[in-house]
Amino acid sequence: MIVCEGLTKTFGSITAIQDFNIEIPDGRIFGLLGPNGAGKTTTMRMLSCLIQPTAGSAHIDSYEIGKKEDAQKIRGMIGLLPEVPGLYETLGAYKNLDYYAQLYGIPKTQREESIKTTLTNLGLWDRRNEPVGGFSKGMKQKIAIARALIHDPKYIFLDEPTASLDPAAAKMVREYILELKSQGDTILINTHNLSEAERICDTVALVKNRTVKVGSPKELARGLFARTISITMQKIPPSLLKDISSLDFISQAQVNGNQLVLNVRNPEEDNPQVISWLMKQGLQVQFVTEEEHSLEDVYLKLIEEGGR
Amino acid sequence: MRWRNAWIVMRKDLDEFKKQKLVIGSIIAMPIVLGVVLPLVMFVPMVTIVPLERPWDVDGLLEIGALPDDARAPWTNQTMENTSFRSTVISHKILKNTHLNNCIILSCVLDNTTVVDSTIQNSSLSSSFLNNVTVIRSEGTGLDGRYVLAVSSNLAFTKTKPSEIDQVLPLMFNMVLMIFIIIPATLPTIIATYSIVGEKNNRSLEPLLATPTTDGELLAGKIFSAFIPSMASTLLAFTLGVVLLDVVLIPKVAYPLLPNLTWILSILLLAPTACLMSVLACVLVSSKVSDVRAAQQLGGFIVMPVVVLMLGVLSGFIFLSPVMIFVFAGLYGCLDIGLFYFAKAIFNRETILTKWT
Structure with a gap:
């Protein structure tokens, strides 16, 4: 050791x-x-x-x-x-x-x-x-x-x-x-x-x-970044971003093409609620994936902070 | 100290050295030029210009010649020993261990006698010294002297002053011998100054220093890897030089002059200790600088103790006798031991790795 x-x-x-x-x-x-x-x-x-x-x-x-x-x-x-x-x-x-x-x-x-x-x-x-x-x-x-x-x-x-x-x-x-x-x-x-x-x-x-x-x-x-999920849908209505941001476990939301990218507290618990909410809105979910932050992201963030 | 590790370091350095053809060339060429070619250039003209006949070495000897047939040994009736005469006429005496000055010596037997400013006639001489003496109708053997006028006499001068070549040879031999001491003290500056700083610049030192090899083992290995080629090259030039000088001088002196005891002791004691001193100093310098050129520049000063000896010898203040060689070899040996422990004490891995100015 x-x-x-x-x-x-x-x-x-x-x-x-x-x-x-x-x-x-x-x-x-x-x-x-x-x-x-x-x-x-x-x-x-x-x-x-x-x-x-x-x-x-x-x-x-x-x-x-x-x-x-x-x-x-x-x-x-x-x-x-x-x-x-x-x-x-x-x-x-x-x-x-x-x-x-x-x-x-x-x-x-x-x-x-x-x-x-x-x-x-x-x-x-x-x-x-x-x-x-x-x-x-x-x-x-x-x-x-x-x-x-x-x-x-x-x-x-x-x-x-x-x-x-x-x-x-x-x-x-x-x-x-x-x-x-x-x-x-x-x-x-x-x-x-x-x-x-x-x-x-x-x-x-x-x-x-x-x-x-x-x-x-x-x-x-995980210690540095909120966990991010990416939901791919057939179609994303313009009002969705505003509506979904009102959910209390979502800290940040954005739309990239037909992907909805959300920062959540705990995907294991939050994902079913998000999917259920989307289905209630009549939207069709194709894929749900968790986006992982690379070590490079961690490195750049920490080294930048460490230099201050 | 694990000598095995020092041996490993030395062998690796020698393996590397063997690949450096130009360095090997200069290591071999320098001793041959200085220790073989240069002495030959000095000795060959001397042998050629100085006449082959040994010169008559009684200054002012005006004439020699055979005794006439009727010459006979002088009649004597009294022996005079251990005494001195001045302005005296001496005849019919046996003179032993005497000193005669301004005398006329007639029909005497002179043995082991010094005769100055005198005339000798009809006498028999042996083992005597004559200075400014006229010798008439006499005979003599084993004589030495100067300014002798021999008239109708038969004199044999066996104990003579040194010939020109005999006078000049010891001086020249000393000069050549000093070359063989300077060479092993100079050669290591080519190899040893590179030993540590060279590895540092090639970045091969860091992994080496990270091995369990101790400072002493590393230094010892580096020292021997510079010492061996330097001494080997010196010995090669020495052997070659001795043989060729003998070949050149034998026609002149009739027997091989070299190597004599002084030369043998010098090459066996003085050269190795001087070489080791130079190697140690170069390795020490090499561990303290960060540039090979700086190490070589500083290495130039390292031969100073040997230069002092050389100047002493050439100026006549120091005569390289066997005793003197033991004294200087002992001195250099003590310096070697001191330098080794000093180099070991100041060898610092951190400074070597991190200091670049």
């Missing part, structure tokens, strides 16, 4: 992150969302024992971030994918992975087998000795992800894991992340890709130099 309490980092007069509080249970995928300069990478670096917190505390299992004697243990438990792949461009993919596997103390036969499997899965086994400098961005990113996972870490920190990947490769990485989760790994992701975060993260924290909001994407949306 990762727990951050009041985690703060300042660089001189600049506060990168302040009073950051999160709790990531084991086996979960946690997303850090926020604009550039929000302190996401700084937070990840603090959790990787690369930089020291200025204030507050963070624990990974029983080990404390910033405590010199715990740093080595923590580094052994985590796998870090930084913003930039940072591969050794003149070396081949095999040597890049082998170097890290050796530093993590993986026995020779095990690392040979593991690297072979990884590179074969990435379709790079035949090109294992080619300098990675000649590879595409996506290829490099895949190798960097493989490098972060080479020692089978319990905690995986991924800074923009799909940033430079094509859609197919990004999908592959997302599926791989979900597979890692199913194996019980705990994953912390920094991302700008909101749809990705929505798809794979159990919990997200919106960050803008502090914790703006933490929750599952759905929880955040």
Whole structure:
């Protein structure tokens, strides 16, 4: 489990992150969302024992971030994918992975087998000795992800894991992340890709130099926005909008073509009443759907509010 | 300190180094130019211009020649030892360990004697030093001296002052030897200054620092990866230089002069400690700056302790004897240890990752 309490980092007069509080249970995928300069990478670096917190505390299992004697243990438990792949461009993919596997103390036969499997899965086994400098961005990113996972870490920190990947490769990485989760790994992701975060993260924290909001994407949306239903009808009379607005459980109504869009308190209870009311008016209802707010809506609203 | 991790870091750096053909080229070329080509350029003309015959090395010797057939050993009847004569005529004496100044020596036997401003006639000399002396109808062996006028005498000068080549060789050897100390102190500035700041600029440092490798292991790996190619290249040039210098000088001196004890001790003790000092300083600089060029500029100052030694040797203040080599190697060794712990103490992952100015 990762727990951050009041985690703060300042660089001189600049506060990168302040009073950051999160709790990531084991086996979960946690997303850090926020604009550039929000302190996401700084937070990840603090959790990787690369930089020291200025204030507050963070624990990974029983080990404390910033405590010199715990740093080595923590580094052994985590796998870090930084913003930039940072591969050794003149070396081949095999040597890049082998170097890290050796530093993590993986026995020779095990690392040979593991690297072979990884590179074969990435379709790079035949090109294992080619300098990675000649590879595409996506290829490099895949190798960097493989490098972060080479020692089978319990905690995986991924800074923009799909940033430079094509859609197919990004999908592959997302599926791989979900597979890692199913194996019980705990994953912390920094991302700008909101749809990705929505798809794979159990919990997200919106960050803008502090914790703006933490929750599952759905929880955040529901907490922020009224629930909206969309009713498709054959015909919408002009007076309907005025009449239906008088119902007390409807906070907002509008018409889009042949769709009536209503903000309601609780669709499970309110929908039957709305449909019954419409039928009494002699109108024919074709479809009723609930419109969900995307994480992007949540992000934009919260980050805007958080910036004020 | 887990030396295995240092070894892994070193091997990776060497793997990367092997791909840098131009850097390898300069690492090999520089010692060969300075340690092989330059000395040859210095020595070959000297060997060519200085005559092959060893010069007669008794200044002012005007004449030598064989004794006439009727010359005989002088008759003597008294031995005089451990004494000194001035303005005296001495005849029919055996003179041992004496000092004669402004004397006329007739029919004497001189052994281990110094004769100055005098004339010797019908005498037999051995192991003596003559200065401004006229020797007539006499014979002598094992002599040394200057300004000797030998008339109808047979004198053999065996103990002579050094020839020109003998005088100049030690100085030139010292110069060349200093090149082999300067080279391993200079080469690391090419490799070691890049070691940490280069990884930082390539963004490969962050994932490396996130591994359980300790600061000491990382530094040790970086140090050895710069030390090994620098010393290997120096040793290659040293071997080549020694062989070629011997080949050039053998016609002149008749036997291989190099490597002598001073050279062997220098290359085994002084060069590695100087190299290590330079590597450590470069790695230290590399961990404190954010630009490879700045690291290389600062790296230029790092060879200063070695330059001081070089200036001392070339100006004659320091003579590179085996004892002096032990002294300097010990000094450099202590500096090396101090620098390592200093570099380790100031190695700060946060500063390295976050400071860009």
